[in-house]
Amino acid sequence: MSNHQNEIKNTAMSFLEVQNVSKIYQAGREHVSAVNGITSQVMQGEFISVTGPSGSGKSTLLSILGGLNHPTEGKLLVDGIDVYELSVEQRADFRREYLGFVFQSFQLIPYLTVAENVLLPLTVSSHSNSEQKEMALSILEKVGLTHKTRRLPDELSGGEQQRVAIARALINQPPIILADEPTGNLDSATSEEIMKLFQALNSEGITMIMVTHNPDNIRYARRCISLRDGKLVN
Amino acid sequence: MKLYNISLNNLYRRRMKVVFLVLGLVIGVSTVVTLMTVSDAMNADIAKKLDEFGANILIVPKSDDLSLSYGGMSISGVSFDVRQLREEDVQKIKSIKNRNNISIVAPKLLNVTKIQRRDVFVVGVDFKQEFRMKKWWSIAGKKPQHGDEALLGAEAKDKLGIGVNQTFEVEGKKFTVAGILAPTGSQDDGIVFIDMKEAQRIFGKPDRLSMIEVAALCYDCPIEEIVRQISEQLPGAKVTAIRQAIESKMEAMHRFQHFSVGISLVVLFIGALIVFTTMTAAVNERTREIGIFRSIGFRQTHIMMIILTEALLTSFLAGLVGYFLGFSVSRFVAPLVIMNGGPEMPFNHQLLIFSIALAVLLGMASSIYPAYKASRLDPIVALKSL
Incomplete structure (x- = not known):
């Protein structure tokens, strides 16, 4: 995966591109347009915040970018791969290779320890146990949680749980991190810690795309995309 | 992980x-x-239990002649001595491939003779095997222990008018009644049972047998296969499985x-x-x-x-x-x-x-x-x- 980062760093081409993407949901007899004809490009190493009021289509757009939500129309190209042309299983492999997810409510597996949660994406890889252990320790060191590897998620604070979620997103060394309201459940001090961590990761070349309501978070991003009624505002 | x-x-x-x-x-x-x-x-x-109930294979000599009946089964050669069975056939039966399924082999020598001027069915048996096969036999008196002791069916006892410890003669040989069988409702009630060796000697049929009853342990045993194996060993004999017993089982x-x-x-x-x-x-x-x-x-x-x-x-x-x-x-x-x-x-x-x-x-x-x-x-x- 580090190859992806190196290749992209040396090119001026967009790494992620959405082309006229729309998503229409059916609610009873009505059709609701969540995302409406969005076209945008993201360069490798960018830190983008996606903002907008509730129901503006931010989360839908993020799920489309994450290869989880087939758009009704349009294309998503990542590193030249037409993501929605891939089969369901190929798209799972794509997510594992290219993306790391960070959710608002952390989404940790409650019966797995900190280390096991971090290692989850590697369980379907060919890494040996010792390699996995080494990788987990390295990532946990980065997020400052080496002393809590054997704890269960509910034994951690909100900030610590989000750090575990970030470590899990990073373990496969993906070139893109997608974060959905990553500080939504955290106090302001912890939010700032998390945002600084994101900034540090971005400075290492990881592309960050973050959906947020919080104006304090926007200042960490290099570019801000605003949505309203499923359309790009600026 | x-x-x-x-x-x-x-x-x-x-x-x-x-x-x-x-x-x-x-x-x-x-x-x-x-x-x-x-x-x-x-x-x-x-x-x-069913194996204990009695024989499920009957071996008689092959014969085209008219047969006498024993317990509803056709017994050839009683009078005509056609291709009679021999003592050695008992050993042959015990040597078949499925010999482990053979539980009891009870040979018999059947003869009709006069006792006290009355025609009586006298059967020479191996008492040890006979008692193993017919566990339902109930005896007043005791089991015959010696060659000169006999066992009388209930009906035979009534016909001959003799009881336990009384004597009678068969072809000039004196026998003592050791025991009387309680009525069984079968052909055994009318029979006088004596020792096989004595029967062979007094009827002048040394080494000869009229029929052999076999009890095969038939829990999942291939009865037809056992019949076939015995038939191979005894080509001069007619080997029959008593289907009723097997089918009910x-x-x-x-x-x-x-x-x-x-x-x-x-x-x-x-x-x-x-x-x-x-x-x-x-x-x-x-x-x-x-x-x-x-x-x-x-x-x-x-x-x-x-x-x-x-x-x-x-x-x-x-x-x-x-x-x-x-x-x-x-x-x-x-x-x-x-x-x-x-x-x-x-x-x-x-x-x-x-x-x-x-x-x-x-x-x-x-x-x-x-x-x-x-x-x-x-x-x-x-x-x-x-």
């Missing part, structure tokens, strides 16, 4: 649900094990087996339903978790593997527990059903393997749909936050 670690951790976390899941299968498997063990014990007991054996299969199928179906509903409920509870797995790059097949590994582990455990529970229960149930003391029920490793295989098959089959459903969950629906 591998996928199976996720399954193991989840099973450990949901211990109570796992207990419920295992119980569902354990009830099914243990019922099957109990019924099969009791069925086997009953079959063995029935077979043993097989019918009794199969009746309980059919009952067991019926009950087992019902209980297994219920067990499968429990597994199915529990696994489906577990999948529904884990929707969010499955969404997380899918979002971080687990394939649909990985999700199925996690669910099916859990099903495999729980059903393996259920098979193991089910066997030992069923085996323990059958040790209590079998003596009550059989009412013949405690039948032997040794540890049956084949049944153990069968129990585990049955539980695994049932558990996996009942979990395939829930696993498939889990793997097809829309990650967006599963992950409400995205």
Whole structure:
């Protein structure tokens, strides 16, 4: 995966591109347009915040970018791969290779320890146990949680749980991190810690795309995309 | 960490649900094990009883002549001595390939002779074998111990007007009545039984036999095969399986087996339903978790593997527990059903393997749909936050 980062760093081409993407949901007899004809490009190493009021289509757009939500129309190209042309299983492999997810409510597996949660994406890889252990320790060191590897998620604070979620997103060394309201459940001090961590990761070349309501978070991003009624505002 | 670690951790976390899941299968498997063990014990007991009931193979000389009747069976050569059987034939019978299925070989020499000026059926027998074969014989007096002692059927005693310890002569040889048979309702009531060697000597038929009765232990024994093997050994003899005894035996054996299969199928179906509903409920509870797995790059097949590994582990455990529970229960149930003391029920490793295989098959089959459903969950629906 580090190859992806190196290749992209040396090119001026967009790494992620959405082309006229729309998503229409059916609610009873009505059709609701969540995302409406969005076209945008993201360069490798960018830190983008996606903002907008509730129901503006931010989360839908993020799920489309994450290869989880087939758009009704349009294309998503990542590193030249037409993501929605891939089969369901190929798209799972794509997510594992290219993306790391960070959710608002952390989404940790409650019966797995900190280390096991971090290692989850590697369980379907060919890494040996010792390699996995080494990788987990390295990532946990980065997020400052080496002393809590054997704890269960509910034994951690909100900030610590989000750090575990970030470590899990990073373990496969993906070139893109997608974060959905990553500080939504955290106090302001912890939010700032998390945002600084994101900034540090971005400075290492990881592309960050973050959906947020919080104006304090926007200042960490290099570019801000605003949505309203499923359309790009600026 | 591998996928199976996720399954193991989840099973450990949901211990109570796992207990419920295992119980569902354990009830099914243990019922099957109990019924099969009791069925086997009953079959063995029935077979043993029926084998004790008497002969199931009759060997007579081949003859085209008219025959006398013995117990409804056609006996050739009594009067005509055509290709008669010999003492050595007894050994030949005991040397067949399926000799372990041969329980008793009871040779007989039949003769009609005059005792006290009345025609009487005198049969020379090997008393030891005869008493083993006819366990229902009840004797007033004692069993003949010596060559000059005889056993009289109830009707023969009345006809001849002689009782225990009284004597009578056959062809000039004096015999003492050692015992009188209680009425059996069979041909034995009209017969005078004497020692085989004496019978051969006084009737001038040394080494000769009129017929041989064989009791084969027929619990699953190939009776037709035994008949064929004896026929090969004794080409001059007509070997006949007494079908009535065998068929009634097989019918009794199969009746309980059919009952067991019926009950087992019902209980297994219920067990499968429990597994199915529990696994489906577990999948529904884990929707969010499955969404997380899918979002971080687990394939649909990985999700199925996690669910099916859990099903495999729980059903393996259920098979193991089910066997030992069923085996323990059958040790209590079998003596009550059989009412013949405690039948032997040794540890049956084949049944153990069968129990585990049955539980695994049932558990996996009942979990395939829930696993498939889990793997097809829309990650967006599963992950409400995205």
